[in-house]
Amino acid sequence: MSQHFDSIVIGAGYAGAAAAALLANNAKDTLLIEAHYALGGCASFFRRKHFFFDSGATTLSGVLPNQPLGQLQKQLGISFHLSHLPIGMIIKSKQGDIIRYADKNQWIQECNTHFPHPQQADFWNELYRLEKKVWDIVANNPFFPPATATDIFRLAKPSNLKGITLLKGIISPLDALLKHYRLHDNPQFRRFIDEQLIISTQSYADTAPYITSAMGLTYPSQTYYPYGGIVQPVKAIINSFTDNGGTLRTNEAVTAIHKQKNTWLIHTSKGKTFSAKNLISSIPVWNMPSITHDDVRQYFHKKAKHFDFSWGAFMVYFAIETKESLPTAYYQIHTEEIIPHCQSRSFFATISLSDDTFKAPAGWKTVTISTHTLTRHWMEMNDHDYHHAKHQTLEYIMQHFDKHFPQLRHCKKEWINAATPRTFSHYTHRLNGNVGGIPHSIKQNFLTLPHNVTPFKGLYHIGDSAFPGQGTPSVVLGASNVVQRILQE
Numbered sequence: 001m002s003q004h005f006d007s008i009v010i011g012a013g014y015a016g017a018a019a020a021a022l023l024a025n026n027a028k029d030t031l032l033i034e035a036h037y038a039l040g041g042c043a044s045f046f047r048r049k050h051f052f053f054d055s056g057a058t059t060l061s062g063v064l065p066n067q068p069l070g071q072l073q074k075q076l077g078i079s080f081h082l083s084h085l086p087i088g089m090i091i092k093s094k095q096g097d098i099i100r101y102a103d104k105n106q107w108i109q110e111c112n113t114h115f116p117h118p119q120q121a122d123f124w125n126e127l128y129r130l131e132k133k134v135w136d137i138v139a140n141n142p143f144f145p146p147a148t149a150t151d152i153f154r155l156a157k158p159s160n161l162k163g164i165t166l167l168k169g170i171i172s173p174l175d176a177l178l179k180h181y182r183l184h185d186n187p188q189f190r191r192f193i194d195e196q197l198i199i200s201t202q203s204y205a206d207t208a209p210y211i212t213s214a215m216g217l218t219y220p221s222q223t224y225y226p227y228g229g230i231v232q233p234v235k236a237i238i239n240s241f242t243d244n245g246g247t248l249r250t251n252e253a254v255t256a257i258h259k260q261k262n263t264w265l266i267h268t269s270k271g272k273t274f275s276a277k278n279l280i281s282s283i284p285v286w287n288m289p290s291i292t293h294d295d296v297r298q299y300f301h302k303k304a305k306h307f308d309f310s311w312g313a314f315m316v317y318f319a320i321e322t323k324e325s326l327p328t329a330y331y332q333i334h335t336e337e338i339i340p341h342c343q344s345r346s347f348f349a350t351i352s353l354s355d356d357t358f359k360a361p362a363g364w365k366t367v368t369i370s371t372h373t374l375t376r377h378w379m380e381m382n383d384h385d386y387h388h389a390k391h392q393t394l395e396y397i398m399q400h401f402d403k404h405f406p407q408l409r410h411c412k413k414e415w416i417n418a419a420t421p422r423t424f425s426h427y428t429h430r431l432n433g434n435v436g437g438i439p440h441s442i443k444q445n446f447l448t449l450p451h452n453v454t455p456f457k458g459l460y461h462i463g464d465s466a467f468p469g470q471g472t473p474s475v476v477l478g479a480s481n482v483v484q485r486i487l488q489e
Ligand SMILES: Cc1cc2nc3c(=O)[nH]c(=O)nc-3n(C[C@H](O)[C@H](O)[C@H](O)COP(=O)(O)OP(=O)(O)OC[C@H]3O[C@@H](n4cnc5c(N)ncnc54)[C@H](O)[C@@H]3O)c2cc1C
Pocket: 010, 011, 012, 013, 014, 015, 016, 033, 034, 035, 036, 039, 040, 041, 042, 043, 055, 056, 057, 058, 059, 060, 061, 252, 253, 254, 255, 282, 283, 287, 291, 313, 370, 427, 428, 429, 430, 435, 436, 437, 462, 463, 464, 465, 469, 470, 471, 472, 473, 475
């Protein structure tokens, strides 16, 4: 006999944790099942002696009251330990430091200093205006994009009329907006924009829709540093889940999903079977065909084939002994050439704040660095080439880190380590180490992404390869929309 639940949620990253906690908060008997012993997925951690490292994601945003992580905290009655950074990020390049002040006017002034242009202020004001409008609309439309005729009816309200003008921004790339403001022909500005876009939308200005770009380019105004690591909010969400009676099983992978009449059955790596009326999977679309069957498998196989590209990440981690007080936790470092074995001319470094003594003891900081790479490159190498390539990329990044942080160059560094798509594949179970979801583009914009509602009654798909895409606020939005749908049924 299988144990029966109202709902089963697969995967305890941000998406799965949020969905499970919201269901339990609404008295739904829910099972959350996670393959790894650690929680968080791409926003997880690892520990080395006294040091605590973010293993993938590091920055939190979308925590204002009308935004997904703000709403989640309110609904669950929890609050995350965060610091809103007055400097959201510093971009380091051979031209000097560009400071992404959180304050909009201060940032526009800074941008005009580096890239003087009469329409610079208009361009950024437009991005901030678009960003606000999008958040207002998504906060009020949990049934968007529509999956049923009732959803279309639900969307037909006067407050949504102002959203119609946003549709153009889904099918036009940021390039169109840059041209409109005559900002397209300064190669240094274009480089700056592209490097900011690749870390926020996973695309560049020629393909990234300008709505998604507005969200990505303005996020340094709302950058929050999560004390103790980005997994701490996940832990708080899951504590709420278990406090509300939810069942958490870790270190246990779902190996098969079957449908039996109106019930979903899951089989696990520990030989158990569980059943539920609703099954919410937060694992990537590329993983779904290997655990589903028949028409469900065909559905996910077709989606996985259609959305066949996702980035991989190359990571560097180390602890550094320094009492230096740095202006922010987040840095983007531009390199002159493409980083070896990667696809990027920049890397993103997160340096723990001095008062975050959970991540590192006083006088030390932990550093997590990430950059974009192609998964296949690492998955297909033989072991000898793999270790050589990993070492070469690690060395390159360390040299450039030292070059851009001269004040840290001679500080003692410990636990220097690197990770590749092979590492992500092992620890997060993501097929081929595909991370960062489906890059947004004008062809594959968030309206065309795999829907959270599948054609199979009671089966939902959330996480960064489904609507509305990647990033912790987005996956929490998808999770929360699905829960609202389940609760209304
Ligand atoms: C290097 C890097 C940096 C990033 N930086 C940021 C950032 O700074 N800010 C930000 O907001 N976003 C960032 N992102 C994106 C963000 O991390 C992800 O979009 C988000 O965490 C994805 O959450 P998820 O729940 O959809 O998926 P995941 O985090 O992948 O969670 C899915 C979970 O499912 C589990 N699982 C898989 N298969 C099974 C199975 N068969 N059975 C049971 N469990 C299973 C996995 O172990 C995992 O825990 C970054 C991503 C990467 C890779």
